[in-house]
Every structure is written in C-alpha cells, then in structure tokens.
Amino acid sequence: MQRRLFIAPSILVLLVLALYPLVFIASAAFSRSSLGRPFQEFTGLENLRNAATNSAVQDSLLMGTGYAFGVAAASTILGTATAVALWRSVRSGAILRTVLLLPMIVPPVIVGILWGFIFSPSGGLIDTLLRQFSSAPGTFAVLSDPTWAIVGVAVADIWEWTPLVVLLVFTALLGQDPEILEAAQIDGAGPLQQFLHVTLPTVAGTVAAAFLIRLILAFKVFDLVYVMTSGGPGSSTQVPAYLIWRAALQNFDVGMAAAITLLLAVLVTLVTVPIFALSKRLRHD
Structure with a gap:
C-alpha cells in the first residue's frame, strides 16, 4: 500500500502530461473539430484518409523524413569526430569543451534569428564572404531559394x-578502460587501428543512441523553420511540425492537424524502432 502511495504522484503526472494529450489528439483525429469547437461530430477515418491522400501532407512527411535522417547523420558524424578529438586532448581542452556546448543551451528561436542574419543577402556573413572572394554579380539569398532554404535550416x-x-x-x-588501449598499443596497434577496433566498438551503442535521439529531435523541428523561413519559399521547408501548426492555428482545422500528428507518430515509430533495437543490441554486445 505504501509503495502505491509513493508512485501515485508519478502516475498522475504521467496521465496528465502524456495520456490526456494522446486521447485528445486521437479524439480530434476522428471527429470534425475546430479551434473553438472541438469534437463537433464523429467522422470516422475521414480526417486520416484526407491527410494520407493529401499531396502536401505526403510531400511534407517525405521531406521531413529525409531532413531528419540527413541532419541526424551529419550531427552524429560531426559530434563523434569532435568528441574523439576532445577526448584525445582531455587535459588541455576544458575551455574548448565548454565553448562547444554553448549552442545547445541557446534557445532555438535565438538560433533561428542568428542564422537568419548569417544567411541574410544584405550584409550577412555568407553574402559578405561571397562578395569578398567571388566576382559573381548579385547576391545569394539562401533562405529565399526553394532548393537551398531547407539546407540553411x-x-x-x-x-x-x-x-x-x-x-x-x-x-x-x-568511461573506457585505459588498460585495453594500453594493451592494444603494446600489441603494435596504431591510432587508427585503436580507434576502429577498440574505441569505436566500445562507444558504438552510445553513438547509435545519440543518432536516435538526434533523429527524433530533427523530426520535431519547428522553431527554426518558423523563425527562418515560415515554411517557404512556397512549401520548400514545410516540415511536418510546421504543417500541423498551420492546419491547427492558421486554418483552424484541429481534426486535420490531429490526423497529420497521428500519421507523423506512426512514421516516427516505424523509423525509430529498428534503430532503437540496434542501439540496444550494440550496448549489450
């Protein structure tokens, strides 16, 4: 009985923060709902069918998947390489490690504004460098180009x-055992061989887990798109989270927004479950 009393607050928080939003979204997806009048009438699978057959939703989910995998892969490769470099200079890189972690604590809105200035075609860093080292006329507006805007984000x-x-x-x-590295050195393994055959297998599970976390965060991106491009130009940066926001708060179609949210949840689940299984397996090997 005492155990149940101790865990009751945690269960209550879980119900309020997780179960209630899930029930609300599921209910809205199967009903005609607007921002002011949710759950007007039961519509069955109509919202899901309309969302699944909508070309804009299909394009957004496809682009969001490609974006998430590209961003997650780049972050994982760069992050792993940087972590290895810092680990090799662990005694002399305390200040550098602190500086490298600063972007993570900057609010996403500020990040979007900062990079908006960098990509600005009138006096931004990219434009200034192009003018300095290139003789090509005109300006290069990254965030105004349908092809390059998503790259800028x-x-x-x-x-x-x-x-x-x-x-x-x-x-x-x-957390590596230094004795294993010393044994590899004694056996004549060079730095590259040590990394490939000793260090990388040791942290492979963590790298896979980091990729998984990064992938989920990339699927959720909204702030940067909202601040930097507002989904444009056209629909070139209309990622799923932005499309959901637009359906709910611009078109006031909560039922459609909920249906897109469920489709995104299914897509993210299908994508992440195999990666989660791989990460778990690597951690236990």
Whole structure:
C-alpha cells in the first residue's frame, strides 16, 4: 500500500502530461473539430484518409523524413569526430569543451534569428564572404531559394544540436578502460587501428543512441523553420511540425492537424524502432 502511495504522484503526472494529450489528439483525429469547437461530430477515418491522400501532407512527411535522417547523420558524424578529438586532448581542452556546448543551451528561436542574419543577402556573413572572394554579380539569398532554404535550416539545426552528440559520446569515451588501449598499443596497434577496433566498438551503442535521439529531435523541428523561413519559399521547408501548426492555428482545422500528428507518430515509430533495437543490441554486445 505504501509503495502505491509513493508512485501515485508519478502516475498522475504521467496521465496528465502524456495520456490526456494522446486521447485528445486521437479524439480530434476522428471527429470534425475546430479551434473553438472541438469534437463537433464523429467522422470516422475521414480526417486520416484526407491527410494520407493529401499531396502536401505526403510531400511534407517525405521531406521531413529525409531532413531528419540527413541532419541526424551529419550531427552524429560531426559530434563523434569532435568528441574523439576532445577526448584525445582531455587535459588541455576544458575551455574548448565548454565553448562547444554553448549552442545547445541557446534557445532555438535565438538560433533561428542568428542564422537568419548569417544567411541574410544584405550584409550577412555568407553574402559578405561571397562578395569578398567571388566576382559573381548579385547576391545569394539562401533562405529565399526553394532548393537551398531547407539546407540553411539544416545547417542551423546541426549547429544547435551537434553538441548534444559530442556530450554523449565524449562521456562514453571517458568511461573506457585505459588498460585495453594500453594493451592494444603494446600489441603494435596504431591510432587508427585503436580507434576502429577498440574505441569505436566500445562507444558504438552510445553513438547509435545519440543518432536516435538526434533523429527524433530533427523530426520535431519547428522553431527554426518558423523563425527562418515560415515554411517557404512556397512549401520548400514545410516540415511536418510546421504543417500541423498551420492546419491547427492558421486554418483552424484541429481534426486535420490531429490526423497529420497521428500519421507523423506512426512514421516516427516505424523509423525509430529498428534503430532503437540496434542501439540496444550494440550496448549489450
């Protein structure tokens, strides 16, 4: 009885913060709901069918998946390489490690504004460098180009969250048994061989877990898109989270927004379950 009393607050918080939103979204997805009048009438699978067959939703989910995998892969590779470099200079890199972690604590809105200035075609850092080292006329407006706008958002996203990968992998590297590395050195293994055959297998589970976390964060990106491009130009940066916001708060169609949310949840689950299983397996090997 006492155990139940101790865990009751945790269960209550879980119900309020997790179960209630899930029930609300599921209920809205199967009903005609607006922002002011939710659950007007039961519509069955109509919202889900309309969302699944909508070309804009399909394009957004496809782009969001490609974006998430690209950003997660880049962050994981850069973060792992940076963590290894910091680990090799662990005694002399305290200040550098602190500086590298700063982007992670900057609010996403500020990150979006900062990179918006960097990509600005009138006096931004990219424009200034192009004018300095290139003789090509005109300006290069990254965030106004349908092809490059999503790349600009991705660069800001990678800059913001790569330090998280650095932190996770660096912590795993510090937990290595130094005797194993010493034994590898005695056996004549060079730095590259030590990394590939000793260090990398040791932290492989952590790297996979970091990739999984980074992938989920990339699927959720909204702030950067809202601040930097507002989903444009056209629909070139209309990621799923932005599309959901637009359906709910601009078109006031909560039922459609809930249906897109469920489709996104199913997609993220299908994508992340195999990676989670791989990460678990690598950690136990």
